[in-house]
Amino acid sequence: MIRRRLPPSFQHEFDQFALLSRDSVRSLLNTALVSRDGDPSQFALWSVVLVATPPAMYAFRQLVNYSALGFQKASIIEHAIQVDRMFFLLYGMLVAALVAAATWEALLPNRADQEIVGSLPVRPRTLAAARLAAAICITVMASASVSLPAAAFLAIAAPSHPSLGFLPVVFVAHIVSTMGASLFVFLLLLVFRSLLALCFGAHTSERLATLLQLVTIFGLAEVFFFIPGVIPALVDRLAAGDRTALLLPSVPFAALYAWLVGLHYPSLTFGALVAPLLLIASVSIVITVYLCPARLFARRALEAPPRQHVGITSTLAGLAALTLPASPVVRSITTFAITTLLRSRQHRLIVTAYLGLALAIGTLSVIAGGLRGTLPFDRPATSLLALPLVTMFFTTLGLRSAFTVPSDPDANWVFRLSQPRVTAAVDATLLSLLLLSVAPIATATGLGALVFGWTRHAAAVTALLDIVCGLALAEWTLRDWRAVPFTCARSGDVESLKSRWLGHVLPLILFGFVNAAIQNAVLRSDRAATSYAAIVLSAWIVQRVRRQFAARHVSLQFDAAPRDAIAKLNLSDAIG
């Protein structure tokens, strides 16, 4: 219908736009996909389920709560609902940021896109517009999956109290404001991405994906753990007419939400006007900085020389591996693992996701204790000691998870032909875990402790204990490891995500929190600390001996393990 109304000269361009938009959706999904051989539709489905479940559950719980609050005063109900709305807005915004982080690389057409489409009679602006439309479409879908269930639950709860609003209005207001807020954040990040690419080039812009993902995962986790404690104060400021609160991006949309539902604080009217203005402004800026320079982006992508130097960090990491006393095989595999991780954005994103979660959980009690003034930062405390241990736990698991995703299965013939021993491959993987997770975190712990004013002795002993614990953790993580990192074809990742995460909760509590309490106790005496370290080291040695013994009769794994043992049963044979 739109096509028919266009002048004939634009009709063909519209057709091209439609074709490229469809293709861009797949490009974006493929970029977000961590495993090259993964199924984008499965990935999209599970991602939607993963992000949509927490707010839906929260909204359902509030549905029950509001029903019980039917006889409360209007002011109490209004305050409670404002807090909840702010929660949903923040969550939706962080989901949009997560979408941007996961698809960061493909948000602008890259060199490969320009190579494929550049020789065809397609304007650069058409390709850019198609990519923009696809990105917005994905964000809207993600945002809708987060907003719709919550909107439905809150709308159902509305009749239980007059202050909650009118059922259909609540439904519409929730969707309009949360999706508006999500879109605003996404467009803002798109502007940021375009400006970075314009000013500093594509490489710098793409490198920020890892940092952005870390921040968004951290933020998403904090929305649940920490933000609920902060939001009531924010709502109080908003109700009191504090206009500085409007500087927080979620507040104007919260004001819009309240205004749409019919809660007429005079201070909210201004905020409600600001929200649509922000959205319109972000759309205009996106058009200016994303679509207008499309030709320039295309030319730069095609003419940019290939990278002349590999990253300094990965070179240093490789050098670190080379200086370690290990066999040439172990050193080669370690260097390969480290450089692959540092140069592969998709693998880094996996680790970043775990790290973000770790920081959110680890800092929870630290921030809370700090705000209440009950946590002494100048000497060892359980909350402080738990932070590096929790971080180490998640980072090590994240690295192990990243190692299972092949970087290029077609290229693993090098390892298939040379067939290193299983022990060498596992030793190299262990070394990689130590260099990428345990050593940096323990070093940061020691330095951080010194910065906070701990004694040198306490800082050094804490760092050493973390190294010993990290060694045992890494060995435990690799108890069934039989592969060279990044070379084994992957199978059943969705199944492992669904079924195995619960199995990590108890180890996390034991390693992160119980262990921190033990460390806090043993740090009071050198003798106790030595005994503790000796016990942990003994545990590591026992695990290592068991692993080496078990590895004698197995060979390296390069092909995906059968997804399900039941699938191997041949029932027709059995019946026959």
Add this chain to the structure above:
Amino acid sequence: MLEVDEVWKSYSGVSAVRALTLRAAPGCVVGLLGPNGSGKSTTVRMIVGLLRPNRGRIRWRGIDIQQQLLAYQTVVGYIPEEPRLYTYLSASEYLDLVGGLRGIPRTTLTRRIDRYLEIFGLDTDRHAPLSAFSKGMRQKVLIAAALIHDPELVVLDEPNSGLDVAAALVLRSLVATLAERHKVIIYSSHTLDAVERVCQEVVILRGGSAIASTSVARLRELTESATLEEAFTNVAIDQDVAAVGRELASVALS
């Protein structure tokens, strides 16, 4: 007629092509030869409009291609050196995308796609993603994508890459047939034998400049060579290839 006049191209100050001039008339296959880094691919990418020259002009039927780039690109068919494809698409989806972007009507496009896939023996794999295709199969898809709109100018950059013997012979016959139909053809390749058999004119590049631009027969005559390979070795290769081969074999013994 395609005319490349005194064209220069540099990347970050480093010259890739210097003052290159060539002509390609309808029905004539022009071969681009040269060692790695001689500027062949940059030349080809400028000819198809992917890159813009820093200096000089490329004209199609007397008009600078940069003035009417979109109109020019509707008549160009291009087989790139590297098989750049959206590997998550199937062969038919990819050809559908390319044909759609070129504005070919649906029924015509479907008929052509079916025919290409059938001729290349890819019809049984038409729904498999291109990531599962071998290099040769991807090259066949690229050839189909380059020809699907019946281009007037066909630019082939290493078209034999990954093709088996039969497919390479088919390609040779295809190029000859296209030339008979008065298409303008630019054929860039390292495969000297193929160039000798297919091209009427050759341009030899070294260090971004054309060091020879003449007919294959004239080049052989001028360099007193029996074959194009011999002529190319005399004109474009400085190193003692036999000595380098011996040195390579002895590295692992040191």
